[in-house]
Amino acid sequence: GPLGLGRPATPDEIAAWDIDVRPDGVGLPEGRGGVAEGEELYSDNCAVCHGDFGEAVGRWPVLAGGQGTLTADRPIKTIGSYWPYLSTVYDYVHRAMPFGAAQSLSHDEVYAITAYLLYLNDLVDEDFVLSRENFLSVRLPNEPNFKDDDRLQTETFVFDEPCMKDCKPGEPTITMRAAVLDVTPEGDGEGSLE
């Protein structure tokens, strides 16, 4: 480059770090794995946090279910109900899971677990085997429901001239108060470890 800084990356170095996967399949490694192997791997490595059926243990993330809840009062956002692309599952499970042992799973294992997560979300049958070859044939149901940022087009009221005087009638009335909920950690001057 113009400043002569850095040095060329070797192909092996790029291969070592270039782990990302895209919706169009770019980045997917050679490999394959089915629902059955996935179930075994999942129950050994994932279920302790995410639950046997992806329903989550305690407050760990829910991975399955929730279909049809996106317009409900409390939506449940899972791979099946919310995620637009399967590539994201492969990419994320490999880069960040299991929590505490990131990037420890082999390619075949990630394919298998991804297949099993599809199965838990009722998107494939129990004999399904996922591979680089058939990866793009699986589409997640919520894909069509994402749109690019349109805040400035749809929320144009933020450009109205703001009112300065007598903007509302009557006296202010409290409609909700945080003190009633009482969910705020209480400071004791001893640090944040309450």
Next chain:
Amino acid sequence: GPLGLGRPATPDEIAAWDIDVRPDGVGLPEGRGGVAEGEELYSDNCAVCHGDFGEAVGRWPVLAGGQGTLTADRPIKTIGSYWPYLSTVYDYVHRAMPFGAAQSLSHDEVYAITAYLLYLNDLVDEDFVLSRENFLSVRLPNEPNFKDDDRLQTETFVFDEPCMKDCKPGEPTITMRAAVLDVTPEGDGEGSLE
């Protein structure tokens, strides 16, 4: 005041904190003390650091002597050789000395120690007694040699247009190097406590 902040200070509060003394005697309290009492007090409270004759122990400050050294290669700046006003001695000894027990001396004690410091600097006799009444009669010898800041009047070269090219002849030659002195503390990455 315009903002209604604070509250009036009581006379006793002002008296408690208004300890400063000026060259014109403003701030001097009622009291008196002589060289003899001063010697006793000094030897008990001060000599351990400043030396029996104000000559200083180790690197603690020198308080006496040094007259005529201000133009020497290594000037010795003391009350007798450098300080312009006696009021500064009274003020400082009371507010800050003895080091570790500031503001512990009584008015009479400060007068006595101040008298003794004058004596150590050959400015009064051994029977001299200092008091508020005769304080202004003592002048320190170096008073006339202080003048107000005149840097911008006398160092006008700093406003010359700076040279940008070929400002000096020849190659640079090192005339002094810090490494030769070797007085720099050496960092060891373990904090500054070397």
Next chain:
Amino acid sequence: AGGALAAVGAARAAGDPAILELPDWTTTLGEGVDANPYGMPSEYEAHVVRRNVPWLTADPVSSVNFTPLHELDGIITPNGLCFERHHGGVAQVDPAQWRLMIHGLVETPLVFTLEDLKRFPRVNKVYFLECAANSGMEWRGAQLNGVQFTHGMIHNVMYTGVPLRTILEECGLKPAGKWMLAEGADAAAMTRSIPIEKALDDCMVAFKMNGEALRPEQGYPARLVVPGWEGNMWVKWLRRLEIGDKPWHHREETSKYTDLLPDGTARRFTWEMDAKSVITSPSPQAPITHGKGRTVITGIAWSGRGTIRRVDVSLDGGRNWLPARLDGPSFDKSIHRFYHEFDWDGRPLYLQSRAIDSTGYVQPTKDALRSVRGVNSIYHNNGIQTWYVNENGEAENVEVS
């Protein structure tokens, strides 16, 4: 004790014992210059700390803590109090082992050491970093009783670093490169897709914050700075930048950091942080303790689209507004400090602030936001905050009609 003593006997001096009796720190020596090679706050400031909300997350290792905004002033967040958000804990990266790789649609894929990075020309810029989930717990109504918790996922720091453009030019961008993937070296291997226009505009790779090395919690030894855009994109412990022709749609831009709307659709790539402000004092953690009279209201305002042109303050829940006094430097995409001084008559206050940025964007009410977005979008809640201050000066997080 001094007060009781002072009352005994008419000859005693009249006044405040804090003045009449000399304290230890005036009469005896304090610690020397070798005691604290790296200094810390006064022991009397021990309550000024980042705090977390244990029930928010399953585990503090993938969680957040909050900047104590109610205790701060000016526009700089001190490094020790910059809120933390990470998804696999704080990576403790050895700077000697740190590498930055740039590859993909570039002429020459390159690897840089930290020393290499420091050989590029540097710039210094002050920017706010706000988590897109800041105020996210408040969509359904007033929930957390303290500005630290409602608004504390923000900090404002002076960065030293290298313009990303300069680094990318060193590799030579191919014309097909339209997107950049930034990836962290932490246990979450955090990734985000960033359009190349932004990468070439004002992004930086920073290695210093407020003068000293980045803190581990903020990505030591190097992080991406993405001015005005949501904090999650400012990838910490940066290890890799890949140039590509399409976005990656990774977990943090699909499952997370997309904004669910009432009709079940979701907005993605909502990068810019909208103009927002909040009164930091008085607030639930910083009540008025001095009673009636002269009172200082202060707060902060910021916008991901530019500078703050004006902040209005209301004492009556939005019925009437007055322009606040802005003070301190006004930097692009930086926190601005505002004040409103007034004489409090002791009657309850319904405090609100409203920011207007240099594009003319006016911070909306929470109800206005809800009318478009419902209450399930989690992110980008920049609605106007209300603090109710009662006759005793105690403040509470409320919503008002």
Next chain:
Amino acid sequence: AGGALAAVGAARAAGDPAILELPDWTTTLGEGVDANPYGMPSEYEAHVVRRNVPWLTADPVSSVNFTPLHELDGIITPNGLCFERHHGGVAQVDPAQWRLMIHGLVETPLVFTLEDLKRFPRVNKVYFLECAANSGMEWRGAQLNGVQFTHGMIHNVMYTGVPLRTILEECGLKPAGKWMLAEGADAAAMTRSIPIEKALDDCMVAFKMNGEALRPEQGYPARLVVPGWEGNMWVKWLRRLEIGDKPWHHREETSKYTDLLPDGTARRFTWEMDAKSVITSPSPQAPITHGKGRTVITGIAWSGRGTIRRVDVSLDGGRNWLPARLDGPSFDKSIHRFYHEFDWDGRPLYLQSRAIDSTGYVQPTKDALRSVRGVNSIYHNNGIQTWYVNENGEAENVEVS
């Protein structure tokens, strides 16, 4: 270890083990958000600390330590690294017991608590504070081998506080009031006389630095800010301001902080800090370790009389000069950051920098200063600094012809 392993066997991947082998911080979790309520620098930055010079003073309790300028960048000094100078140790003041008394030639002598102080209107300003004795050990020639020691009695901080004028107006100044005595609550009960014009111009009583409470070493809970003037006047642990008609000529403005000239006379009331600059890297503690090629020179410049208009850099001991690149905010009486990027051919460098301020004042050479002041004035040494950099990139504090 990785390198040796990688060499074994032809099938091994080719490249840097720091890339080919995943580090712990990528595969295992780091600390959570509850681990560090108040954050600290990385363990790899443990060498970035204030340092003192034991032989300088009799006791570390009345002494100085130095800011590690060679490790810093930008213009903000982080609070933990602001140099310390005190005359009776660090006062640990209880803010509940802190009082500020203003008396003397005022209509109403007043006492303020810290809460009272915080009810005044506040301003936020960035100012450098330089000890008048900074570089004082260098009058006779190159002595200390590190910019931390030669120039580290300076810091640059964003203060939040109250304009002193506003506080004085609350008491009502009498026309005869021409001078102000500022006094500290520490064991030195530090005092300085300040002309009333300066007090009313830009002085502040500050209670926050870089956003958070003042540090104990810098005068917690409140200090005087005296922009552009020597650091000793910025009285810390401020307890009292007396208005008078004459200066006090106290110890710190007679015995100390007066400037002895060769003829035996001495200048007093030399308040303003002259324009000055120094290259912070490379420097003896920050050698060039990358060999030939692209090199970044960086440094700081400041003036007690205004802003910095220009900084020139010389690589050949003052024979030829090039204007440096100034970057980052330019505030009045604040540190400015400069850079000079160039391709180093590996030959020895004689590095100098020269500041020019907004009044046209040009930083002088040390010899020019000595020609007027001799070598015994201790204070106000703002002469041009030279670092000699040898072929290996090692730097040394030198003087050159």
